[in-house]
Amino acid sequence: MEKNTVELPPTSSVTLRVNGLSRQLNIAPWTTLLDALREHLHLSGTKKGCDHGQCGACTVLVDGKRINSCLSLAVMQQDKKITTIEGLAKEGELHPVQQAFIDHDAFQCGYCTPGQICSVIGLVNEGKAKTMDDIRDLMSGNVCRCGAYVNIVKVAQEALERGEIR
Amino acid sequence: MRPFTYTKAADVNAAVQEVSTHEGAKFIAGGTNLLDLMKIDVMRPAHLIDVTHIAHKTIEENDKGGLRIGALVTNNDTAYNELVEKRYPLLSHAILAGATAQLRNVATDGGNLLQRTRCYYFYDTATPCNKREPGSGCSAIKGYNRDLAILGTSEHCIATHPSDMAVALAALDASIHVTGKDGERTIPILDFHRLPGDTPHIDTNLKEDELITSIDLPAKGFPEHYTYLKLRDRASYAFALVSVAAALELDGTTIKEARIALGGVAHKPWRKPEAEAILQGKAATTENFREVAEAYLEGAKGYGDNDFKIELAKRAIVRALEQALKMEAAS
Numbered sequence: 001m002e003k004n005t006v007e008l009p010p011t012s013s014v015t016l017r018v019n020g021l022s023r024q025l026n027i028a029p030w031t032t033l034l035d036a037l038r039e040h041l042h043l044s045g046t047k048k049g050c051d052h053g054q055c056g057a058c059t060v061l062v063d064g065k066r067i068n069s070c071l072s073l074a075v076m077q078q079d080k081k082i083t084t085i086e087g088l089a090k091e092g093e094l095h096p097v098q099q100a101f102i103d104h105d106a107f108q109c110g111y112c113t114p115g116q117i118c119s120v121i122g123l124v125n126e127g128k129a130k131t132m133d134d135i136r137d138l139m140s141g142n143v144c145r146c147g148a149y150v151n152i153v154k155v156a157q158e159a160l161e162r163g164e165i166r
Numbered sequence: 167m168r169p170f171t172y173t174k175a176a177d178v179n180a181a182v183q184e185v186s187t188h189e190g191a192k193f194i195a196g197g198t199n200l201l202d203l204m205k206i207d208v209m210r211p212a213h214l215i216d217v218t219h220i221a222h223k224t225i226e227e228n229d230k231g232g233l234r235i236g237a238l239v240t241n242n243d244t245a246y247n248e249l250v251e252k253r254y255p256l257l258s259h260a261i262l263a264g265a266t267a268q269l270r271n272v273a274t275d276g277g278n279l280l281q282r283t284r285c286y287y288f289y290d291t292a293t294p295c296n297k298r299e300p301g302s303g304c305s306a307i308k309g310y311n312r313d314l315a316i317l318g319t320s321e322h323c324i325a326t327h328p329s330d331m332a333v334a335l336a337a338l339d340a341s342i343h344v345t346g347k348d349g350e351r352t353i354p355i356l357d358f359h360r361l362p363g364d365t366p367h368i369d370t371n372l373k374e375d376e377l378i379t380s381i382d383l384p385a386k387g388f389p390e391h392y393t394y395l396k397l398r399d400r401a402s403y404a405f406a407l408v409s410v411a412a413a414l415e416l417d418g419t420t421i422k423e424a425r426i427a428l429g430g431v432a433h434k435p436w437r438k439p440e441a442e443a444i445l446q447g448k449a450a451t452t453e454n455f456r457e458v459a460e461a462y463l464e465g466a467k468g469y470g471d472n473d474f475k476i477e478l479a480k481r482a483i484v485r486a487l488e489q490a491l492k493m494e495a496a497s
């Protein structure tokens with residue numbers, strides 16, 4: 001029987017700094033940061049929605065900046081500080097933006113929520129949103145199919161007022 | 167994604183060397199366009215060269231009184247840079263009208279110039295497309311073409327270039343510095359992207375082995391009268407149907423100089439200096455703006471679904487010039 005196989009380039013050792021821990025992985029170069037987090041580190045809080053940079057479900061913070069982990073190669077994120085939804089709560093206490101999502105009832109199914117939360121924190125870090133319209137524009141990379149937008153904007157507004165970053 | 171090998175280039179020379187010696191090699195910067203296209207098998211590089219570790223990550227004043235923007239500066243860092251905001255607000259506004267915060271945080275200025283068309287058929291590997299597969303035919307000309315070009319098209323391709331940043335760079339007369347195995351050269355922005363002609367698979371005049379190192383902006387930035395007007399299906403996070411980068415230099419109510427570049431209408435940012443010249447020395451009136459708009463769209467051709475873009479582009483030019491005159495920067 002003839003086998004149609006190709007030789008895959010070898011996997012390599014990649015070190016990611018995720019939520020304060022240094023994690024060593026043996027992965028192929030085409031592994032996205034999203035797949036490395038979910039499939040290899042089993043941090044499944046970061047969600048895969050579109051896998052094409054269109055929905056924001058995969059948003060994580062890299063050196064404090066929000067990015068789409070689906071459109072980034074894990075191998076290119078070495079030596080950077082990666083924060084996922086799992087890394088936000090400290091000592092059993094929710095991050096204020098996490099708590100605000102509960103207080104404002106800013107989700108229904110919750111699928112977009114980890115990305116929304118990371119995105120709000122990124123928005124505060126960027127410090128560019130001054131008006132409600134700015135919030136809507138600068139949060140437009142996070143789609144919510146349940147349509148919880150009104151309350152998400154409230155969370156963002158409150159977070160900007162508090163200006164707290166962690 | 168298809169398997170590929172990966173390497174990190176330490177500097178420009180190493181990157182150029184790598185790309186010239188590896189069959190099917192491509193540079194990767196932010197990866198937001200390349201990885202997207204690799205996931206759907208439209209682009210199939212065998213080897214990726216990570217250029218995010220090379221220098222060219224700063225924005226500095228150049229020796230001609232303008233600015234030099236490193237090719238690896240991110241779109242957000244460019245748009246929010248103090249010098250760019252103050253001296254070239256048109257560029258800031260155009261960049262911020264594109265994509266999302268997450269994307270702009272990693273997307274680089276070099277990569278932005280080289281992003282590929284958003285023509286649906288280019289993305290759909292089940293359909294013929296001359297840009298994706300030379301000689302296979304163009305599905306868009308007789309297909310769904312609402313988003314596609316009305317100027318500079320050919321019978322082989324009617325794709326548009328989707329960048330917002332490039333439209334502002336065209337209005338500002340930017341130039342692109344590149345380094346290849348034969349050395350360095352500078353390409354004026356208007357010569358950077360190509361018209362499709364009978365080789366629509368070639369988007370730009372950049373050679374395979376050339377790396378973009380920086381973008382130069384001339385001293386004149388039109389910070390007083392400018393607008394980036396982007397018309398699209400929703401107010402945020404959508405590509406332009408038609409966009410206009412407009413800038414005016416005024417002497418009272420007389421126009422000393424006008425710059426107009428259009429996006430979403432052609433395979434490249436569309437400038438027509440001989441039409442801009444109509445406004446020189448003229449009064450800044452709606453009638454004169456309409457005259458320029460007519461001249462800009464001379465020879466425009468619709469393909470059915472996108473016929474509406476011809477009148478839309480004319481009105482967008484008039485509105486953009488009026489906004490620039492009254493200085494309401496909007497997008």
Ligand SMILES: Cc1cc2nc3c(=O)[nH]c(=O)nc-3n(C[C@H](O)[C@H](O)[C@H](O)COP(=O)(O)OP(=O)(O)OC[C@H]3O[C@@H](n4cnc5c(N)ncnc54)[C@H](O)[C@@H]3O)c2cc1C
Nearest residue numbers: 195196197198199200264265274276277278280329330378
């Ligand atoms: C959902 C979505 C919405 C978007 N909306 C918009 C929009 O509204 N407006 C807009 O303008 N853009 C939009 N974009 C496109 C985005 O701006 C581009 O993807 C981005 O600018 C590409 O930059 P990059 O650094 O990620 O490029 P990469 O993906 O890394 O590279 C793109 C190409 O450029 C080449 N390259 C990169 N750097 C260099 C260099 N220095 N020298 C030579 N070659 C190089 C690569 O080989 C590749 O072929 C959108 C993208 C997505 C995914």
Ligand code: SF4
Nearest residue numbers: 285295296304323324
């Ligand atoms: S317009 Fe160009 S990109 Fe679109 S199908 Fe035709 S050849 Fe392909």
Ligand code: FES
Nearest residue numbers: 049050051056070
């Ligand atoms: S999964 Fe990354 S943006 Fe949708």
Ligand code: FES
Nearest residue numbers: 108110144145146
């Ligand atoms: S809460 Fe369901 S998608 Fe946002």
